[in-house]
Amino acid sequence: MAEEREAISMASSLPPPPQVPMELHAENRSKLIRSLREHLTSSSRPLKGFGGEEKTRYCTDHVELFRQESYFAYLFGVKEPGFYGAIDISNGKSILFAPRLPADYAVWLGEIKQLSYFKEMYMVNMVCYTDEIVEVLRTHHGGSEKPLLFLLYGLNTDSNNFSKPAELKEMEKFETDLSTLHPILTECRIIKSDLELSLIQYANDISSEAHVEVMRKTRAGMKEYQLESIFLHHIYMYGGCRHCSYTCICATGENSSILHYGHAAAPNDRTLKDGDMALLDMGAEYNFYGSDITCSFPVNGKFTSDQRLIYYAVLKAHDAVISAMKPGVSWLDMHKLAERTILESLKIGGIIIGDVDDMMVERIGAVFMPHGLGHFLGIDTHDPGGYTKEMERPKEPGLRSLRTIRELQEGMVITVEPGCYFIDALLVPAMENPNTSKFFCHKEIARFKSFGGVRIESDVHVTSNGAENLTKCPRETWEIEAVMAGASWPLLDKSSIH
Amino acid sequence: MAEEREAISMASSLPPPPQVPMELHAENRSKLIRSLREHLTSSSRPLKGFGGEEKTRYCTDHVELFRQESYFAYLFGVKEPGFYGAIDISNGKSILFAPRLPADYAVWLGEIKQLSYFKEMYMVNMVCYTDEIVEVLRTHHGGSEKPLLFLLYGLNTDSNNFSKPAELKEMEKFETDLSTLHPILTECRIIKSDLELSLIQYANDISSEAHVEVMRKTRAGMKEYQLESIFLHHIYMYGGCRHCSYTCICATGENSSILHYGHAAAPNDRTLKDGDMALLDMGAEYNFYGSDITCSFPVNGKFTSDQRLIYYAVLKAHDAVISAMKPGVSWLDMHKLAERTILESLKIGGIIIGDVDDMMVERIGAVFMPHGLGHFLGIDTHDPGGYTKEMERPKEPGLRSLRTIRELQEGMVITVEPGCYFIDALLVPAMENPNTSKFFCHKEIARFKSFGGVRIESDVHVTSNGAENLTKCPRETWEIEAVMAGASWPLLDKSSIH
Ligand SMILES: [Mn+2]
Numbered sequence: 001m002a003e004e005r006e007a008i009s010m011a012s013s014l015p016p017p018p019q020v021p022m023e024l025h026a027e028n029r030s031k032l033i034r035s036l037r038e039h040l041t042s043s044s045r046p047l048k049g050f051g052g053e054e055k056t057r058y059c060t061d062h063v064e065l066f067r068q069e070s071y072f073a074y075l076f077g078v079k080e081p082g083f084y085g086a087i088d089i090s091n092g093k094s095i096l097f098a099p100r101l102p103a104d105y106a107v108w109l110g111e112i113k114q115l116s117y118f119k120e121m122y123m124v125n126m127v128c129y130t131d132e133i134v135e136v137l138r139t140h141h142g143g144s145e146k147p148l149l150f151l152l153y154g155l156n157t158d159s160n161n162f163s164k165p166a167e168l169k170e171m172e173k174f175e176t177d178l179s180t181l182h183p184i185l186t187e188c189r190i191i192k193s194d195l196e197l198s199l200i201q202y203a204n205d206i207s208s209e210a211h212v213e214v215m216r217k218t219r220a221g222m223k224e225y226q227l228e229s230i231f232l233h234h235i236y237m238y239g240g241c242r243h244c245s246y247t248c249i250c251a252t253g254e255n256s257s258i259l260h261y262g263h264a265a266a267p268n269d270r271t272l273k274d275g276d277m278a279l280l281d282m283g284a285e286y287n288f289y290g291s292d293i294t295c296s297f298p299v300n301g302k303f304t305s306d307q308r309l310i311y312y313a314v315l316k317a318h319d320a321v322i323s324a325m326k327p328g329v330s331w332l333d334m335h336k337l338a339e340r341t342i343l344e345s346l347k348i349g350g351i352i353i354g355d356v357d358d359m360m361v362e363r364i365g366a367v368f369m370p371h372g373l374g375h376f377l378g379i380d381t382h383d384p385g386g387y388t389k390e391m392e393r394p395k396e397p398g399l400r401s402l403r404t405i406r407e408l409q410e411g412m413v414i415t416v417e418p419g420c421y422f423i424d425a426l427l428v429p430a431m432e433n434p435n436t437s438k439f440f441c442h443k444e445i446a447r448f449k450s451f452g453g454v455r456i457e458s459d460v461h462v463t464s465n466g467a468e469n470l471t472k473c474p475r476e477t478w479e480i481e482a483v484m485a486g487a488s489w490p491l492l493d494k495s496s497i498h
Numbered sequence: 499m500a501e502e503r504e505a506i507s508m509a510s511s512l513p514p515p516p517q518v519p520m521e522l523h524a525e526n527r528s529k530l531i532r533s534l535r536e537h538l539t540s541s542s543r544p545l546k547g548f549g550g551e552e553k554t555r556y557c558t559d560h561v562e563l564f565r566q567e568s569y570f571a572y573l574f575g576v577k578e579p580g581f582y583g584a585i586d587i588s589n590g591k592s593i594l595f596a597p598r599l600p601a602d603y604a605v606w607l608g609e610i611k612q613l614s615y616f617k618e619m620y621m622v623n624m625v626c627y628t629d630e631i632v633e634v635l636r637t638h639h640g641g642s643e644k645p646l647l648f649l650l651y652g653l654n655t656d657s658n659n660f661s662k663p664a665e666l667k668e669m670e671k672f673e674t675d676l677s678t679l680h681p682i683l684t685e686c687r688i689i690k691s692d693l694e695l696s697l698i699q700y701a702n703d704i705s706s707e708a709h710v711e712v713m714r715k716t717r718a719g720m721k722e723y724q725l726e727s728i729f730l731h732h733i734y735m736y737g738g739c740r741h742c743s744y745t746c747i748c749a750t751g752e753n754s755s756i757l758h759y760g761h762a763a764a765p766n767d768r769t770l771k772d773g774d775m776a777l778l779d780m781g782a783e784y785n786f787y788g789s790d791i792t793c794s795f796p797v798n799g800k801f802t803s804d805q806r807l808i809y810y811a812v813l814k815a816h817d818a819v820i821s822a823m824k825p826g827v828s829w830l831d832m833h834k835l836a837e838r839t840i841l842e843s844l845k846i847g848g849i850i851i852g853d854v855d856d857m858m859v860e861r862i863g864a865v866f867m868p869h870g871l872g873h874f875l876g877i878d879t880h881d882p883g884g885y886t887k888e889m890e891r892p893k894e895p896g897l898r899s900l901r902t903i904r905e906l907q908e909g910m911v912i913t914v915e916p917g918c919y920f921i922d923a924l925l926v927p928a929m930e931n932p933n934t935s936k937f938f939c940h941k942e943i944a945r946f947k948s949f950g951g952v953r954i955e956s957d958v959h960v961t962s963n964g965a966e967n968l969t970k971c972p973r974e975t976w977e978i979e980a981v982m983a984g985a986s987w988p989l990l991d992k993s994s995i996h
């Protein structure tokens with residue numbers, strides 16, 4: 001019967017998932033070495049990063065699927081758990097330390113690979129076992145004094161967690177420096193190389209396509225999680241992406257005003273209704289590099305005039321920001337540009353009243369968009385480096401949610417994700433507050449009580465003289481309506497639909 | 499254009515995911531109270547469990563999708579993180595402690611639910627905030643002495659980890675007992691109630707159907723992870739299962755002899771070849787309760803004679819064990835029955851030579867099946883309780899891998915998962931060993947060098963006088979071939995195919 005089986009059709013126009021060149025991570029190491037050398041005066045200093053370990057769930061033997069720690073992934077690209085890594089700043093040589101696996105690993109978990117396999121695979125100068133770290137680092141050092149190790153320790157300004165420095169058994173045999181490495185390595189990660197960009201582009205391509213696939217299949221009566229399932233299937237089946245950059249947010253109706261919907265206590269389990277807006281924030285990760293994309297569209301495939309009003313308020317902000325982006329521009333200014341653009345549209349739509357400058361002073365923009373305009377994107381969805389030690393986080397509503405306030409630089413990848421939401425917890429107090437009540441057209445706003453919200457999020461690469469949008473989803477309402485009615489994407493003949 | 503959109507067809511014959519009655523968890527609590535009362539003499543002792551917390555990945559703000567700790571899920575069914583729970587043994591009353599959420603939770607994460615919501619949802623007698631635990635437990639106690647708390651602390655015999663007892667700020671205000679609760683609660687979990695069984699049956703139904711879907715779509719040239727993606731999509735899209743019981747093992751060709759293939763260092767990334775066997779070990783979880791199912795089949799849809807030989811060796815063992823299972827039967831004996839059945843088939847197939855009793859003494863069965871025959875299944879894939887403190891783990895190859903050696907009891911759910919693998923790391927030493935070399939037909943075995951292995955795994959419920967297989971996958975080779983050629987499942991007309 002085997003001969004009767006038909007080939008299955010591939011529902012993707014993209015080429016198969018790319019091979020990832022390990023030069024990418026070698027380049028990352030070189031960049032770090034250059035940065036450190038600029039910063040330091042003396043020579044011959046090995047430095048150490050460390051990789052993550054597999055974890056079991058609570059007390060059980062349930063092993064969560066391992067995903068490498070991001071700084072370690074940046075430098076070494078190692079997929080396997082339990083590794084350590086070191087780079088000698090004086091000569092640029094890199095060493096990986098692999099766990100020594102027990103003999104029965106071969107029975108339960110697979111081939112025990114030779115050290116030479118890892119040396120070739122990850123393009124490092126030397127691979128030893130983790131139980132040899134102290135000896136190797138001391139021998140390698142050569143000198144008579146204690147070798148100086150730069151360990152990774154520092155604040156993640158998104159989580160307010162500190163990275164955990166590597167722990168060695170005989171730490172007293174080394175001098176350690178916990179402050180130098182983190183800010184320099186973080187700074188390296190902010191500017192993406194061409195090889196990094198191509199992975200972020202790939203993650204964007206497969207995710208954009210998956211978003212289109214979800215739009216096409218969305219119907220009233222479905223569950224939100226079914227949209228998540230379609231997305232996950234598309235990026236894995238056709239894109240080889242086993243991980244997402246973050247838990248999918250599949251918010252419809254009122255839920256679309258819950259900014260981080262989709263977690264275990266709000267698990268994408270609502271039934272879609274005719275007339276709902278859907279706000280889907282989902283992004284694939286490929287070889288550690290991620291994407292972060294939000295599409296908003298009407299569940300039934302056709303925008304109402306109210307939906308169109310809010311949608312275009314956000315889309316105009318999205319487009320205005322991308323048009324204004326270039327090196328030297330302040331991200332704080334971009335956030336304010338988005339706010340102002342949204343407020344102007346809402347004013348034209350009769351939802352708010354009064355002078356937009358006055359609204360800006362009173363932070364009315366933050367009532368409708370309480371989150372920041374965007375964040376760095378890379379190996380982490382919220383890639384680090386948004387604030388250096390010297391930068392102070394703004395205190396005003398909206399602005400204080402910004403994950404960075406830096407000036408844009410060529411090579412940054414940052415999300416542009418304006419949104420406009422009707423959130424009772426913010427709207428009600430603002431409409432009751434005597435200072436701000438006057439700006440709101442209470443009657444109009446009542447109509448949006450269960451509207452939820454709209455967010456449009458693209459991943460944008462800052463170029464030498466502007467910005468390039470890496471995300472390729474339908475954005476105009478007529479594009480969305482055409483795709484949801486079955487048109488191919490990109491649209492073949494715009495004139496016939498427009 | 500909206501009116502032109504067609505309904506999408508649902509590729510599942512199952513009813514929609516069931517509503518889960520919270521009586522299930524209330525019953526679990528009652529059972530624990532009864533067990534504890536039988537065990538204890540004095541009265542009025544509150545006891546405490548505790549729930550899990552959300553975790554971020556390393557130092558980032560990447561939040562892993564939360565899954566409740568299993569003992570806590572058993573007693574309370576709480577989906578949300580950060581909860582604590584207590585049960586008063588004297589009066590049977592249960593209390594949940596909910597985290598006090600900050601006001602901006604409503605903006606970022608969703609509606610802040612009233613305590614009454616949780617009281618109704620989880621059918622407990624009282625809900626307070628976690629910051630009130632000490633006060634509530636002391637007040638509730640009434641007496642003048644320090645209240646006695648039974649905390650959950652004990653060994654998981656699969657992971658060798660200890661469960662972490664709940665931590666309270668003012669622990670000195672209580673007497674604590676760390677030894678009583680764990681074995682009694684573990685014993686409760688071993689025998690499944692009808693409501694628990696119906697969830698395990700549901701997880702089995704959707705997973706069985708998904709396995710069939712994967713069989714139908716498997717083709718040479720695909721990647722192993724595409725089979726994983728088809729499975730994951732089916733259980734989520736049509737079954738509402740966001741979690742799997744464990745990371746999918748999608749092993750083809752030689753990889754099918756790697757027992758726990760599919761993890762990050764061996765990530766289901768091989769390309770399927772014509773002539774390969776596939777061994778797919780995948781199971782959905784629904785409302786905490788899991789399934790654990792393995793199907794083995796030829797990638798091209800048609801068994802070769804060698805594949806049929808090994809497959810039937812395993813299927814005969816699988817069927818023989820299920821036929822023999824009933825209360826009072828020793829699981830160790832079932833393991834040996836499976837070994838013996840496999841060895842007899844291999845002997846008939848000319849792969850091994852000699853007296854099967856002698857082979858049993860020399861533990862030749864463990865060369866082909868190094869893992870245990872099966873394990874309890876429930877809220878954990880490897881549900882706890884396999885060994886009590888009094889039981890000693892066998893030391894012989896194969897037997898020492900058994901996750902339990904208990905006698906079967908009515909209400910247990912245990913996996914039956916015999917396998918037969920050609921694992922160089924075990925076969926080569928056994929064939930070189932002068933004591934065991936004689937049993938192997940070296941020439942025949944050479945043919946199986948890259949064969950990999952076969953495993954057939956079903957989830958089986960021990961009934962009052964026998965056993966019921968909850969898993970409904972095609973098992974006979976002709977059933978598999980028919981389904982892979984496009985026949986519906988269950989087969990409509992067996993006579994025409996057989
Ligand atoms: Mn984002």
Ligand SMILES: [Mn+2]
Nearest residue numbers: 790913915955
């Ligand atoms: Mn199993």
